[in-house]
Amino acid sequence: MVSGFHQRVREIYFVIRMEYLFDRWGEVERALAPGALLLLDYDGTLTPIVERPELAILSPDMKKLLKRVSRHYTLGIISGRSLTGVKELVGLEGIYYAGNHGFEISGPGVELVKPEAERVRPTLIKICEELRAKLGNIKGTIVEDKGSTASVHYRLVAEGEFERLKNIFEEVVGPHMDSGTVRVTHGKKVFEIRPNVEWDKGEAVLWLSSVVDPKGELTPVYIGDDRTDEDAFLALREMGVTILVSEGPMESNAKYFIKNVDEVKAFFERLINLQTQK
Numbered sequence: 001m002v003s004g005f006h007q008r009v010r011e012i013y014f015v016i017r018m019e020y021l022f023d024r025w026g027e028v029e030r031a032l033a034p035g036a037l038l039l040l041d042y043d044g045t046l047t048p049i050v051e052r053p054e055l056a057i058l059s060p061d062m063k064k065l066l067k068r069v070s071r072h073y074t075l076g077i078i079s080g081r082s083l084t085g086v087k088e089l090v091g092l093e094g095i096y097y098a099g100n101h102g103f104e105i106s107g108p109g110v111e112l113v114k115p116e117a118e119r120v121r122p123t124l125i126k127i128c129e130e131l132r133a134k135l136g137n138i139k140g141t142i143v144e145d146k147g148s149t150a151s152v153h154y155r156l157v158a159e160g161e162f163e164r165l166k167n168i169f170e171e172v173v174g175p176h177m178d179s180g181t182v183r184v185t186h187g188k189k190v191f192e193i194r195p196n197v198e199w200d201k202g203e204a205v206l207w208l209s210s211v212v213d214p215k216g217e218l219t220p221v222y223i224g225d226d227r228t229d230e231d232a233f234l235a236l237r238e239m240g241v242t243i244l245v246s247e248g249p250m251e252s253n254a255k256y257f258i259k260n261v262d263e264v265k266a267f268f269e270r271l272i273n274l275q276t277q278k
């Protein structure tokens with residue numbers, strides 16, 4: 001148990017340690033000099049967080065920017081969405097995509113489907129059916145079966161209903177957690193159910209960078225906004241440029257923060273300028 005005092009000290013430590021990216025631009029520019037492998041989360045990073053997941057459409061100017069960035073840098077999108085879902089939303093050819101928190105990865109010369117994901121599939125189907133049946137009367141709940149993982153979104157659920165939702169969720173998913181089949185992570189107004197194996201966005205980005213850049217010549221850059229991105233921040237912390245999208249410094253494994261999606265765009269513009277001004 002962490003005491004209130006120690007918790008507070010820990011928070012202050014993290015908040016002091018995080019730097020606003022554009023205040024440290026010289027340092028970042030030096031880190032990127034060898035070239036960069038750009039790894040980006042989707043929701044909350046390339047699009048603002050929206051009420052329903054299907055409304056998170058890439059804006060035309062973000063899409064154009066990404067396309068320009070991809071001419072100069074190796075690009076990968078690392079999302080909790082299904083692989084086909086995130087590919088469709090981004091719609092760029094010739095870049096890397098990791099879906100389902102990295103359980104499925106594809107791109108030029110790369111195809112990976114983690115076998116654990118297929119093994120857990122029957123359990124996930126059962127869980128989703130049961131959740132849909134039991135959460136059906138809680139207005140605003142969205143149960144999303146993404147193949148290798150599943151999500152329960154509750155952004156639209158009334159605050160007074162959350163406790164009931166959580167109890168039903170635990171009642172349905174708990175036994176499968178106890179049996180060691182699945183595990184659960186908690187993001188922004190979403191529960192994620194995934195195979196219980198040591199594989200997350202952190203493992204996925206390390207794997208992808210070892211395949212795409214086997215000699216380790218490029219500097220990995222990771223941008224994300226949510227708790228599942230913390231695994232990637234931690235994995236790349238010592239060797240890369242890790243950036244949290246957040247209005248201010250927070251307790252995070254990322255070294256830098258930028259405030260919102262517009263600043264992500266500003267960062268991309270700077271990246272393009274670094275290449276075109278050479």
Ligand SMILES: [Mg+2]
Pocket residue numbers: 041042043044045224225226
């Ligand atoms: Mg996100």
